[in-house]
Amino acid sequence: MTAPPAPDPKDIIESCFTDLAANQPADMILPRLREIETAVEGKPRLKAQLLRARAIATNRLGFGSEALGDLHDARRLLEEADDPEELAKVLLAIATVFIWRGDGREASFALLRAVAEGSFLGSPLTTGLALIEAGRLQIENGRPADAQALLGRALAIGGDALPKREYQRAWVNLLQALVAAGLIEKARALRDSAGRTLEGASSRLLMLERLESARIDRAAGELATARAAIDAAIAYAPADKESFEAVEIAHVEAEQALAEGDAERAAGVLQNVIARYAADDLATREVQVRLLHAQALEALKQGDEAERTLGAALRRAVARGLNGYADQVRSRMSSRGGEEGAGLSRDVPAEASVDTAARFVRQRPLGAGGFGKVMRAYDLELGIEVAIKRSSLKEIYDPGLRGRLLEAARTEVEAASRLNHPGIARVYGLLAEPGGDSLLIQEFVEGKTLRDAMKGKFDRGRAYDVLSRVSFSLAAVHATGVIHRDLKPDNVIVRPSGAPVLVDFGIALLSKSGDGAAGGTPGYMPPEQARGGTIDVRTDLYALGIMAYEVLTGELPQEGGGFGPDIIASLFRRRTIFRDLLDLGIDSGAATLISQLTALHPRYRPAGAAIAGTAFADAANRASGRAV
Structure with a gap:
């Protein structure tokens, strides 16, 4: 009886790659590869392929060092055999392992070599795969902006050049990058436009998509929907609790x-x-x-x-x-x-001190305000342009007070960093430098300050529209529990498109002096803030009213009845402002609103910024002749 022919090692290796692509259990693949180890000796390409398949499996099992050993053996074999096609695949696998390990330096070297091999071969496939791995590297390194660019390029190559699974992986990675960057609306749009993109995708990719979907929904406050997405992700995951x-x-x-x-x-x-x-x-x-x-x-x-x-x-x-x-x-x-x-x-290494000069490439100053200087810089870590506002705490000698101010500012900056709204500048963090300075890192918004914009052509209709948008942005800020504390025309940037953007969250806290005054700018602060008393969202509403008065008239209102919080002073103030605005031809609805916003006692101000947003929008419609 004739023995059945021995299985072809090439077929076994190809079947192992197929199973790895389908996310089959790695520990089920390794025994099949062991059976053909002797059969591939003396065959450089086949042995290198076996080593690469084994490395992918062992890396998934958590044995990164063993995987790198196999991959470097495969690299040497292919360099000696002068096989650039297989070498490019091994280099991509090496980059993948280093990305998992968080070693961006070595991963970058491997990717650079892979791109070089792909360029030599004229292979869009190798280039596309290298772009995907480079995008994943930037996600792992905390640079989602660069990741978006790289993954976008990979997807632009298209499904004709990229295998379906790699195209799907790049799509999921792009979703991860958008979520990591806090671009929740863009991530939601990508997710909702998936269509048949993930049709036939591996269970792992479907699981990862559901996990990012949970993050998207949670960022929007949709906790029940996020929970359902997590449950769906669990259904796609392996039953092994150790996976x-x-x-x-x-x-x-x-x-x-x-x-x-x-x-x-x-x-x-x-x-x-x-x-x-x-x-x-x-x-x-x-x-x-x-x-x-x-x-x-x-x-x-x-x-x-x-x-x-x-x-x-x-x-x-x-x-x-x-x-x-x-x-x-x-x-x-x-x-x-x-x-x-x-x-x-105590055991944190000395080299851990903040080195902002190494992280930020300074370009030019943007200006200076009451709480520090503002610089436009390129952030080498985030891979984007940012605005850096420097505030000094050197004049606060009490270390306890300095610490409390930093902690309070940090809390508000963290809350603001979760905001994803077109009318609010993204906040990336608050750094404390040796010597007492703090740096607020925020989105660089191209445009003029509202104060500068007011010097140009700024008719009433446009002014009402800008004030409406600022009000609704402020309502979004308040919804997260953040109080701006220093709302004024200098802290609103008007984009070239005309859209206003709020900037400088939490920074006013760092101007708090030892006598209890809590930030703010004279002329825009309500009485309770100037006295160092309790502040809440109505503090910002007062500043919004003062700013609205200034935008519409070109000057700040007279203090009139003074800073006394009594009823008579408040009523006198409201009537004076209302009459002055009407005399200047301001819309009566807007005049009523501004007189309420600037009430000396917070109890007489509106309940929320959204009310102001609606009233200013109505005034804009009336100014343009549209029905309200």
Whole structure:
């Protein structure tokens, strides 16, 4: 009886790649590869392919060092055999492992070589795959803006050049980049336009899409919808509770628990996630999760534990050269401490001090205000242009007060950073420098300040429209619990399109002096803020009213009845402002609103900024002759 022919090693290797692409269990693939190890000896291309398949499987099992050993063996074989086509694939696999490990330097070198090999071959496929891996690298390095550009280029190559699965992977990675950048509306639009893009996609890609969908919905406050997306992701994940997919789901589950106010459950889940990321040497993910863990511990009033996990995150980020993440950790630690360096664990390396000169390439000053200088700069970590507002705390000698101010400002900046609204400048963080200066990092918005825009052609209809948009943007700010504290024409940028954008959140807190005055600018502050009393959203409404008066008339209103909060003074003030505005030809509805906004006592001001937005919009419609 004739024995059946031995299986062709080439066929087995190809079937293993097919199963890896379909996200089949890696530990089921390795035995098949072991069976043909001897059969590929002396055949450089086949042996290199076997080593690459084995490396992909072992890397998924968490053995990154072993995977790199196999891949570098494959690289040497292919260089000796002068096989650029297979070499490009190995280099891409090497980059993938380094990306997982958070080693951007080595990943970049591998990708550069892969692109060179692809260029030599004239292969759009190799170029597209390299762009996808480069995009994933930028996501892992915390530079989602660069990731969007790279992944967009990869998708532009199209499904004709890219295998379907790689095109789908690039699409999901682009969704991840948009979410990481906080561009929630763009991410939602991409998700909702998916159509048949993910038809036939692997379970892993479908799971990742659902996890990002949960983040999108949660950012919009749709917690129930986010929970449903997580449940859908779980259905796509392997049943094995030790799989990497289980850890990724746990990460998002912890984010959901924090959003639902269950910090205890979040902290418990995150301990296991941190342990797995650390064991797999995934530095970037470990730092991200430790930041989340610190947030949960702080909510549980476990300050010492929060400090320890932040210290571990900083050591990890510095060791791997993740400077952007290191600055995020420093900012959190500074807000918890107060004095320079407070909150830093003793074993944090000395080289962990903030080096803003290395991160920001300064271009030119944008101006100066009551609380510091503003610079336009290119952020090498985020990969985008930003506006940096520097505020000095050197004049505050009390370290306790300085620490409380930084902590309060940091809290508001963190809340503002979650805002995703076209009328609000994105906030990226608050850094504390040695020596007492703080840096607010925010979106660079092209355009003039509202004060400068008022000097040009600015008719009443346009003024009402701008004030309406500013009011609705302010309502979005207040909805997150943030109070601007320094609303004025200098802190509104008007884009070339005419759309106004609010800037400088939380920075006014850093101007608080020892006598209790809480930021703000004279002339725009209501009485309670000027006295250092309790402030709330109505504080901003007063400033909105003063700003509206100035935009419409070109000057600030007279103080009239003074700063007394009594009823008579308030009524006198309201009547005076209303009459003055009517005499100047201001819309009666707008005049009534402004007289209410600028009431001396907060109880007489409107309940919210959205009311002002609607009233100014009605005035704009009347000015243009449109029906209200």
